[in-house]
Amino acid sequence: MTVAVPPDRVAPGGALPERLAAFGDRIEVQVRPAPGDRGTEIAARLRGPVPSGAAEVVARASGDDPRQELRTALRDTRSLLETGDVLRPSGPPTTRPTPTNAWLRLLTSRARGEGTL
Amino acid sequence: MKALTWQGINELEVIDVPDPEIRNDGDVILKVRRTVACGSDLHLLGGYIPFMEKGDVLGHEFLGEVVEAGPAVTRHRVGDRVAVSSFIACGKCWFCSQQLFSSCDNTNTNPAITEALWGQAPGGCFGYSHALGGNAGSHADYIRVPFADVGAFPVPDELTDDQAVFVSDSVATGWMGADLGQVRPGDVVAVWGAGAVGQMAARAAMLLGADRVVVIDRFDYRLRQVEQHLGCETLDYEQTDIQAELRERSGGRGPDVCIEAVGMEAHSPGPQYLYDQVKQQLRLQTDRPTAVRQAIHAARKGGSVFILGVFAGFVDKFPLGAVVNKGLTVRGAQMHGPRYIPMLLERMARGEIPTAHLATHVLPLSEGPRGYDLFKHKKDGCVRAVFVPGA
Structure with a gap:
């Protein structure tokens, strides 16, 4: 992930941003200047095993996959560093759960933790 | 409040929904004065973009009056008449710094859907499905506008609501x-x-x-x-x-x-x-x-x-x-609103860009479903149906 702020603001004195620091030893993080004056590249990887195969499917569907937690933390970190805030969805909701939107609600409830980040 | 909502494929209905709230410090709440049916809404209406829920409020081209402002808002005050960019931009990420505002990194609250479809997620948009953030749209009495200092612009006095509203998207x-x-x-x-x-x-x-x-x-x-x-x-x-x-x-x-x-x-x-x-x-x-x-x-x-x-x-x-x-x-590209809207409002105020003729049908919001029927089926010479909430 790339954030549009310089490295000394991403990790002043080597201290990671709060949302990533909260992972402690569970993640390995690299912070480096992005080429072309594009800010800072942050690479984060979970240490230890992550769910795979059928367990991965269950973990991702239930929202318990640690990669989802990390992706969300990375997205929050970028937004906090760049804007000082994390945008919340519209509210209060104008829709309610129905059998036909259950798939979409599942998708959107995981949408910050999934994806290509 | 009243809102024109998606109820299913080719089904629209004006219903009562909760009023929007300030959710982030940079938000404003607008009382919507004009909101327009856009051709791209027809793709949602027709089910071609399947990320809609029954009850979602449509509308992304609008103009309104500020009735509430979050504590971080510095450029707008209660009472201001503003036109709003249909795509939401943070103004601070690399893409916004390059004036590629609709590619904003921080405004799509459901990024995984479009990352899976397209590789990367564009920014959020008002009233344009949960793939683009699920933001409530403008076909309503009120709307929440995030990052209002970036995406909302004061409308010159020379322009009527029916003229100015089109700067928001078209x-x-x-x-x-x-x-x-x-x-x-x-x-x-x-x-x-x-x-x-x-x-x-x-x-x-x-x-x-x-x-x-x-x-x-x-x-x-x-x-x-x-x-x-x-x-x-x-x-x-x-x-x-x-x-x-x-x-x-x-x-x-x-x-x-x-x-x-x-x-x-x-x-x-x-x-x-x-x-x-x-x-x-x-x-x-x-x-x-x-x-x-x-x-x-x-x-x-x-x-x-x-x-x-x-x-x-x-x-x-x-x-x-x-x-x-x-x-x-x-x-x-999707529309890089903040890149153009201030300049366009000036040109419109000088009479260089005529828009009033586009508003062929100005209707109360309560007639939203009829407006979309006129618009979709090109009835009665309809180019755009413009809705007036509260009328």
């Missing part, structure tokens, strides 16, 4: 097509689609110095608007051979810049339309790219094709051979 989108399509003085420009966006792209091309601008459609009343209000040339594709006419009108070269303002539900005469319809309904392609194919075929060697129409997924029979062998530049 005018800015059309201008972007001509600007990023690289219209230069002396160019011949062809525009597919005489709806509001196509008309505004044509006007932008004229203001950027094009020598000749030709707008293509099949609806006589829309082509008449182009001639009367914009002073451009027109072609009816059901009455003439478009490729031959465009060569005729460009000395055999083909247009320097071709702007597509039609989108994924394009119509065309002949068997190609049936072919695309069948493939789309069978989900063998998600979009019908008829006008894009024509634009690529028509463009001069080394020319430029800009795609303004909304496309969601995949198309068939894309003329890649023409793109490569003619050396074309093909580009598309």
